[in-house]
Amino acid sequence: MLMLGTDSHTPNAGGLGMLAIGVGGADAVDALTGTPWELKAPQIVGIKLTGELTGWATPKDLILHLAGKLTVRGGTGRILEYFGPGVFNQSCTGLATVANMGAEVGATTSTFPYTAGMRSYLTATGRAPVARAADQAASRGFLQADEGAEYDELIEINLSELEPSINGPFTPDLATPLSKFGQFIREQGWKDELSAGLIGSCTNSSYQDMTSVADLARQAKQAGLKAKARLIFTRSQIPFLCTPGSEQIRATMERDKVTDALEEVGATVLANACGPCIGQWKRDEKQDEENAILTSFNRNFKSRNDGNSKTMNFLASPTVVTAMAFSGKLSFNPITDSITLPSGKQFKFQPPRGQDLPSTGFTPGRTAFYPSPVPEPQPETEVVIRKESQRLELLQPFESHFGPHNPRGLELPTCKVLMRVRGKCTTDHISAAGPWLKYKGHLTNISENLLITAVNDEGGDVNVAFDHDHPPSKSETDTIPGIARRFKSRNQPWTLVVDDNYGEGSAREHAALQPRFYGAAMIIARSFARIHETNLKKQGILPLWFVDKTDYARIGSGDVLETYGLEDLLNGKGQAQITIRVTKRNGDIFEIQTRHTMSKDQLNWLRAGSALNHIRSKIQQA
Structure with missing residues (x-):
């Protein structure tokens, strides 16, 4: 299926x-x-x-x-x-x-x-x-x-x-076997200290996961490790947060005393939601301070969980996270190491044992939270949004790049380069989550977070861009959304030059909506992540790939870019190649070759200004 x-x-x-x-x-x-x-x-x-x-x-x-x-x-x-x-x-x-x-x-x-x-x-x-x-x-x-x-x-x-692995920080593919992780920490010169342990969310939050963790909690309690102020008793007394994967899991955990086992050793069981995995974690401690957390989540991009770019976030299994939370040390290996109890005795965890499925079946929990399986349409419902709302606003259709306002016909209008983005740039970098999620329904407001954690390759600063055509009343530098706003106010189409795997991570529509809202017409990358590339196409932004990846470094902010060959492509010449003519700020001119993945239908989206514009026009013609 x-x-x-x-x-x-x-x-x-x-x-x-x-x-x-x-x-x-x-x-x-x-x-x-x-x-x-x-x-x-x-x-x-x-x-x-x-x-x-x-x-x-x-x-x-x-x-x-x-x-x-x-x-x-x-x-x-x-x-x-x-x-x-x-x-x-x-x-x-x-x-x-x-x-x-x-x-x-x-x-x-x-x-x-x-x-x-x-x-x-x-x-x-x-x-x-x-x-x-x-x-x-x-x-x-x-x-x-x-x-x-x-x-x-x-x-x-x-x-x-296979032995347990710990991956990170800041990228989910930096894998270190558990047996070598302590050495890795020492080699990096990091503190051998864990500041928080988090398990659950959309993965590793099953009944089997939670009962395995509860088994470790019961072992710890029996050995005399007790909680203080709802914090696991360790030398560092760290928070331990558990997120059930669904209402069914939450209710079944509660019925089967799994929740009790966790709370008795100081864990905080959160609501079944995305929670800290997507940045919904009001963390007051360790702000702007280097620290390390261990989670069983899937993603560990910089600033993702608590908004602190100095938080090193490592990924591991729920059982390894739990055992290390009791130790409080990053170098702790529960397979070989012991914990010194308050009595002075040594305690060593036994391998955890969980239960795949509950022996008495699942309980659905609070069924009022479940959506209707076959909801009745209510087309007569009027949607009313207050003009002064800061949470919701009506989306306006994006204008097509082509028309009387564009003297270049079916080529993109002449674009200025907003910036060259260095290195990893996930959808979290492009459109941060956490507290910004309250603006998901208000494109103007959420666009204020555009690329605010991205690194500008020209200078290496975070959230800094250049306006080389600034008026005397403005500075040459500003935040990235600040410069994007200036370009929008001048009706200046712009482009980004980006690195490999641009847009990896969440399927976050706003990571395409926001640059389009500010006037982006094209993004040229060493490579794109699949979902984000498609999202860009849907919103009428042309994604192009460098044929020669070294061309990435030849283009800088303020350069003028012009497409050649797009008109042939839009006119049905499927093998047409798009060439980019680059005019440097010093007047030098050269051309670079690109490739694309645009299909016939996707070219129609680009011509119309967005996929929704194209669908609307087809409905109107029917």
Whole structure:
């Protein structure tokens, strides 16, 4: 089954054997309106699993290890298909954890063959008829890879040899085996100190995860490790925050005393929501201070969790996070190390034991929170937004780049370069989350966070851009959104020059809406992340790839860029190449070659100014 979801972690459903692909919100509109949805045919990477996870190794460690092998770009334009005997002794939610974090290597999606664990999970969650149908399909040879299937790349992993990994900081692919992590901390000269432990969110928040963590909590309590002021008792007394994955998990944890076990050792069990993973964490301590946190989340981009760029955020399994939270030390290895108790005795954790599914079934919890499965349309409902609202505003259609105002015809209007972005630039850098999320419905206000944590390659400063045409009343430098506002006020179309894997991370529509709102017409990258590139196309921004990646460094702020060849492309010459003529601020002129991934339909979006404009015009013509 193919599933589209408006979240980059939609591949979580790969844990149930689905082909679940994350898309932007505008792509979802395509599916809802019957508009064809396009995807460039991906390569298939086969990942053969043998052996069995033992001890402290978990499915999270499998994907952390794989992220280290593939890097954040290694899955781009590829589907990860797992197979082999090692698949079949893992739980359904464990497979979902692996599929979920496949987004962090850029994979289009991840999927598994149908397993007995999936059948058990479907039955336990009230979907026994689906399980029976899947059994029948599997008996006929479906829901698994074809015999003798060939892959574009084959990776083999022996789960019996896998040890826990800790990844980070600031990128999910910097993987270090747990046995070497203490040495890594010492080599970097960092404090051997943990300031917070966080588990849960959309991954690693299953019943199996939470019961495994509760097992460690009970071991600690029995040994005499007690809480003080709702903080785990350690030498540093650090916060330990747990986020259940759903209302069903929250309610079942509460019923089965899992919540009690966690709270008795000082954990704070939060609401089942994105929470600190997406920056919804009002953290008062450690602000503007270098510190280290350990989470079982999927992403650890700079400033993501607490808004502090100096917080080093590391990723690990929930059980490793929990054990290290009791220790308070980054160098602590629960497999080999002990904790000194208040009595002076030594305490060593035993490998955690969790329960895949609750023996008495799940409880749904507060069903009033669940949406209606088949809501009745209410077309007569009037949407009223106060003019003075700071949270909501009506979106205005973006103007097409082409028309009487553009003397260049079907070439883009002449663009100025706003800035050259250095290094990693995720959708968190482009449109920060956390406290900014309250403005998601107000494009003018949320655009004030455009690229505020991005690094300008010309000078190396964060959130600094240059206006080389500034009037005497203005300074040459300002914040990035400040310079973008100036360009917009002058009706000056602009472009960004960006590095590899631009736009990795969340399927955040605002990361495309905001630059378009301020007047961006084109972004030229060494490479793009898939979802973000499509989101740019949807909003009428032309994404181009450098043919020669070294050309990135030849273009700077204030340079004038002109496209040549776009007119041929828009007129149906499919093989046309887009050349960029660069006029430097000193008058030097040269040309660079680019490539594109624009389809015929996507070119129609560009011509119309956005995909929504194009859809509207088709409806009006019908």
